[in-house]
Amino acid sequence: MTADSRRPGGEGDRGGRAAAVLVAHPGAELYGSDRVMLETVLGLRAVGRRVVVTVPVDGPLLVDLTAAGAEVVPVRTAVVRKSALRPAGFVRFAADAAVGAVRGWALLRRVRPDVVYVSTVTVPLWALLARLARRPVLWHVHEAEGSQPALVQRLLAAPLALATRVVANSHYSVDVLARSAPRAAARATVVLNAVPGPAEPTPARAALEGPLRLLYIGRLSQRKGVDVALEALGELRAGGDDVVLDLLGAVYPGYEWFEQQLRDRAAELGVTDAVRFLGFHPSIWPFLEEADAVVVPSVVDEPFGNTAVEAVLAARPLVVSATSGLLEAAAGYASAQQVPPGDVGALADAVRTVGKEWEQRRQDAMADAAVARERHAPEQYRRRLVEAVDAVVRRRA
Template sequence: MSNPFENLSPRPTILQVVPALETGGAERTTVDVARAVVAAGGRAIVASRGGRMVAELAVSGVEHVDMAVHSKNPVVMGLNVERLARVIQREGVDLVHARSRAPAWSALAAARRAKIPFVTTYHSRVHEKPRLKVFYNSVMVRGDAVIANSAYTAGNIRAVHAPEEGRIFTVPRGIDIEAFSQVTPSRMEALARRWGVGEGSGTVFVHPARLTRWKGQTVSIEAARLLAARGLNDFTLLFAGDAQGRDGYAAELEKSIREAGLQGRVRLVGHGEDMAAAYALSDAVLSPSIEAEPFGRTAVEAQAASRPVIVSDAGGQQETVIEGETGFRVAPGDAAALADAMARVVEMGPEARAAMGAAGHRNAAAHYSVGVMCATTLGIYARLISKSRAAR
């Protein structure tokens, strides 16, 4: 694969701005692209309020600037314009890439002041109302390039904001295929001990997502209850994800598990530090979000890990999961349909599950690799920087 920066001299400095670097699709993409910039000979800087992923940046030679870019306070946002402008000037930044709305307003103003290209990526849902929210979100389509993480997201951007067609680029989220397909037995064993998975666990379903209602944990619990009511009890369902301050919702989930009589069979296991091992430990992965996922990283990661997936038949997951071949798609919020799909996975047996997982791996490797995503993104950077430099 050619280097998009090979004809740029000097090699560019790219500043990405993201609220935090804890966990999530936008954060992972930020880290992946920053690494690719460095690998291509450029210089990568990330501005955020910090988080557990900052250590990954340092290992890859990426610089981090600690800044309260997550704040929606108008005074702080105004101060962030000045702070980002100083970073741009001091570090010789060639292009700014914002990945969320609050930091995008400050980054847009700083980039325009410096007369350098401004890029956005729409990772989140595209809201159609109310009007004030639509205006607030409109900063995400004010870039010289507007990157959508799926065709679904791109279509919604066109419908709501109608930017010039030449500024919209669809770049699906990329996954490190090898990272999710090469897991040592020791990692699996360590996680199995921590999560209490072993003989007697039956078919293991993992539902990886932060604990928030729209990710569909309540639907999965109800589906598990329905399975048990049918007499199908040979399974384990694990919710892997942070509460991120939503302790009330976590308590609600625990209560639902108790009331359904599923203690021990259905468990909240907390943040998954090693998600590749979590997928490997599972027999199938659930992503039954009750609202459309703009992309749906979990579904692609699970396929990269050669695991069947059951997802909501909406949004970006409609693009990434091939019905009946790499997994199953069910109506959002339909616990009975989810239970039916889970029952099919149980009844398939190990060999059929392995075949479906292998098909998923081929699908992920062909269409959703991190290499393709980064090369496409760096190509967009290179074209904008070349044009900007020529105009000076």
């Protein structure tokens, strides 16, 4: 235990020992749920909690976790993914579960956490191990698969019966959860994601000289609608609009075929010179500064929409799919336009509107940034997550 993990008295003190929190997370990158989990750790460390984070893989997130004062322990574990539905994937999932059960149990016995914080529904094994060890579980729900068949939703939500308390990232997530696991939904508290942004965003350029610069941030995947953004780019340029598109993000390992498919389609549309594949970068803000507008064209349910909020925080006009948690993330911002998911023409028209109404959109975006900074302030998020953890610790005591 580090010296600053002790705090005499207070909510987290247990007979001279700072309340320990074991955090179980499925990945180690720096996408939405990864950054939110990091904010949770920062909040817990700020009030003197001992934090041990377990992840099954290596990645850039681990550097930030260590800098935050967390102890990072890699433990192989079963992560619920679509690949588990295939025979080879299921065998791997079962092997991960077996190994994870043994090593996870050993970690629980060593740490003796006061609460196990399970980040996302994709690592249910940790909740099961925690309850077998008679440790309470605070489960943070970042997923909302409202478009999935009812049976799939129930299977995904079934492990939440093990939760002592649930935190969800949006009201939409709770609504979806209520359909498949009403008891878990009844124990849920909505805490909007912390989305750190610049204290003073750089205003968008005053005049659109040269092409309108669009930016997409996130995984390169079909569900995120990257192909829709590409098709809209093709329609815009075919109509004489001077627009370019940057794609900031990468595919999941094993899905490199999708990136190649996007590149091939760009060639077919004749927009190869107008689209850049930038790959993953841990800091998105330099790219937002260069952009004129941001597109979030998801075609399926999103539990929330950190990328949409980041665009607003950067004072950039936003075009976002009118669906699920994205509606919640973009609500109340004058600079945000909402379009039907998957509608290439509507997306292209909204981008044209940004160009035609540039000065007004630019001013609206600056005003919206101030609202977003308050709504998604990390300090507010950290306080509410610490309160949720403390409530579970008090219940155990």
